Amino acid sequence: MNAIYGLFTDAGAARRALHELRGASARMRIGDDQILVMSSEPPEDLGLDLPHQRTRMPWLAALGGILGGTAGYSLVSFTQRTYPLPTGNMPIVALWPTGVVTYEFTMLGAILTTALTFFLTTRLPRSRRRFYDPEVSDGKILIGVADSDSNFWRDLERTLYEQGAEQVKQYSHA
């Protein structure tokens, strides 16, 4: 992978740079997925206009909840039927106490699925080193382009500087 990117302190400048890169995408043959953005806070809070991100996380969480609840109910009813404890005239698998455990397992299923979906969709944890600049942690906003045509690097560098980049850097990794 190779990349050329600018580091911005000012969110407004980063916004403009992003806008410029989008505007020049046809001329410089840059796809949306090639534009790099990294920040130490959510891009929405910085006002960066990014393509709408979609995720099925809420639906998966709901599905996890249903699976968890089913597992909880199955465990409880199986246990109670396997080792029946007759109590007065009460049913062996009683609705109310079984409901409590089913409820907790439903929630547990939703929680675990949410966490799992988060890690899977962000591809974390990641052991391989990937493109990154530690200055992002200092509050800099990274705007750049990955795997662009090297003929346009000089143009990209100029564009980033013109929009207020404090530094423009190159990255290449085999």
Place this chain on the structure above:
Amino acid sequence: MAQHVITPTSARPFDRDTINQDLLQPVLHTSRRFYGLTSILAAFVLAGLAAFLFQAYAGLGVSGLRRPVFWGFYITNFVFWIGISHAGTLISAILRLVNARWRRPVTRCAEAITVFALLIGASFPVIHLGRPWLFFWLIPYPSERGIWPNFRSPLLWDFCAILTYITGSLIFLLLPMIPDLATVRDRTAGWRKRVYGAVALGWRGTPREWHRLEMAMRIMAVVIIPVAVSVHTIVSWDFAMAPVPMWHSTVFGPYFVAGAIFSGIAALIIAMAFLRKFLHLEQYLKPIHFDNLGKLLLVMSLLWIYFIVAERLTVWYGNSTPEMAVLLATERGKFLPLFWAMVCCNFLIPFPILAIKRFRTVTGTVIASTTVVIGMWLERFLIVVPSLEFKYLPFDWGHYRPSWVEITITLATFAAMPLLYLLFVKFVPIISMWELKGGEPVAAPRVEAASSWTQSRVPTEEPLPGSVD
């Protein structure tokens, strides 16, 4: 007409670098005071551990638990600490959902309390066991012994509820920590960089990562609120499902939840005041945070007294002999000092402090919170012990006096909480840096000024600064 131009410096009370420096200070630098305080607290915890080992060796007879009072200090502590755990995750989740801006410096302080209080609270059922090494019998799994847990027992509901809550609270605490751990990773060197690099999981701050994190936190906030409510409701059902005077009550569920939130907010205020003072976070944990939490504490104080009156008035009016025995023992009998101390600590002292705006300062809320924490421990004790001392049949009446083992273990848990908190503060920024930065206003774009500023910086023939490894 004068124009107000928002510049980056005037719009942001703190710049991003100041936030990083201030909040990473306790992580990157260790003071002597930290070692001193940690040592003192660790000594208390070790004393508690020694007492527990002695009890495990000698048997439960060394505690004050005797027929008919088999639930004494240990279950009091269990209920108390599970209640304290309601400070964090529940409050943080509610504030996240309503998008309260002032929550940003508060959330992690609160969420950490939840996890540590849950760990401490969940240890008490094990401490309470005569043979603690057989604690895994509580876990529902098929065994060759043919002993399967009775899922209809509220004690097993407890296990499921606490397991769910601790799992959810841990994830709720850990997920938003990842970006901050990445910041620490980038600010450290050597072994620290390797450790923080491992726990930051390779976070880079891409839009996809941020989007998924925020989505996950929103879902977690929605899920964790009913879980938190259910946990303390189920803890209350440990009591309410039993035919014991003054336990078998329908009001116990909401009464316990209200009490838990009450004590949880009080614990949060104390923890925040401690952090503010010792980590010099006055700029971040401001009087407005204490004022807002003080108002919440005031509401909970009123709710608490409402439940006390509702519960006691009903019992008094019913005039059932066994229940009246407990009621009179607490209000006029041997528990009288504890009962009225509880009322003073939970209502008579905090109410005027919190109701009068002039007193609702940092100091005022801390005083009120301290009394509330004491009062809520007394409340838990007065729920557990008097009812067991005065059961339905007088032949089964008894007396409970805690032994030195129980007192030592109890004190140790009160030391364990600040100890765990101190260690946490040492390794993780206690205020969520990325959330705090996100709460700071960002300057609106100023096209003309920016372009004139940047034009002078455009290089002409200079080479690029070089590649980054």
